[in-house]
Amino acid sequence: MSCGRSYWTLPAWLQSASPYGDVRQVEGASERLAQDIPVIYLDESSQHSTHQGVCWYGRGRTSASALERKHGEYCDALLADALSAKESERELLDGLIDPQAMWTRVKAPLDARVAEILASRRTLKVVPVPNGEPGEVQYDGWEVSTVAVRQSFEIREDAVAFAFRAISIVEGRHIAQRSKLDRKKEIAKSADVEMADATKPGPSIQSMVDRAVSARFKKALPTVSRDLHFAYPVLTSRL
Structure with a gap:
């Protein structure tokens, strides 16, 4: 319901929940406002104070429920029309x-x-x-x-x-x-x-390539003898 720029006096229980008062009073007032009375929107261009003027747009929950119901009806009708069109198309193709x-x-x-x-x-x-x-x-x-x-x-x-x-x-x-x-x-x-697997956190492609090259070089290079008779300390002791 449109407000038509109409201004009304706030209820007494809402006036008691002044923004300058206790925060718990404001929270309780907002909960009561959402449950019992229409949603209130302030007109920023108005010269009225918070306690003097508000714009009543109808009950918030009722309006939301009505809008949701209308949207559901529209979606159902749209789906029914689409199914009917597909059925007509199928009948046409079957006839051809x-x-x-x-x-x-x-x-x-x-x-x-x-x-x-x-x-x-x-x-x-x-x-x-x-x-x-x-x-x-x-x-x-x-x-x-x-x-x-x-x-x-x-x-x-x-x-x-x-x-x-x-x-x-x-x-x-x-x-x-x-x-x-x-x-x-x-x-x-x-x-x-x-x-995507290559971009995941972990070793980079360059590091994997380096390890593969190193492993291949290790296999290709000759291995050092592990015979202790040819070790440096043994050879020097024989001199």
């Missing part, structure tokens, strides 16, 4: 790959293409010569190729299967691309983990 719907889409261009093929696949019509010799034939115009007609029926029967095969090829390509992308993400993640 339905065999009958797919045949309806491919029938018109398929019929046009079949007509073009049949028109270009004509053969000469061979007929026997009337009152002619046995086996004597003649040509009587053009006719549509029976082979082309049979193939056109086969193509019509297999058109939907061809369409589903094309869909499966595209889906397989998408699956391969997604798998490749997932592998790249896994490699990048493992590289990030390894780099």
Whole structure:
């Protein structure tokens, strides 16, 4: 509830909890203010003193509960709308790959293409010569190729299967691309983990390299004999 820049007199129990008084009185007054009466905000631009003017914005807890309830209702409605939109999208996609719907889409261009093929696949019509010799034939115009007609029926029967095969090829390509992308993400993640391990507190990479080089040099260099007969004190004592 908006205050509309209205100023009211503070209650007596709140006036007794003056900021210049005991701190415990102020704390008790604030607790009572939050529980029993509306939240109070001071207007800094006002010339009124603390005891003269306050702005009442309605009960704080009630307003917060109402706002939280409205926000929850908004989120629920938004989620319901999103689910409804996804369901409509799923129904649309299912309708697009339905065999009958797919045949309806491919029938018109398929019929046009079949007509073009049949028109270009004509053969000469061979007929026997009337009152002619046995086996004597003649040509009587053009006719549509029976082979082309049979193939056109086969193509019509297999058109939907061809369409589903094309869909499966595209889906397989998408699956391969997604798998490749997932592998790249896994490699990048493992590289990030390894780099993070190298940046953790502990021996630096340079120190590890130095130790490895030192160990390799120790293995490569000849070892000093530990035979005491050739030690310096023994040799000098023999002189």
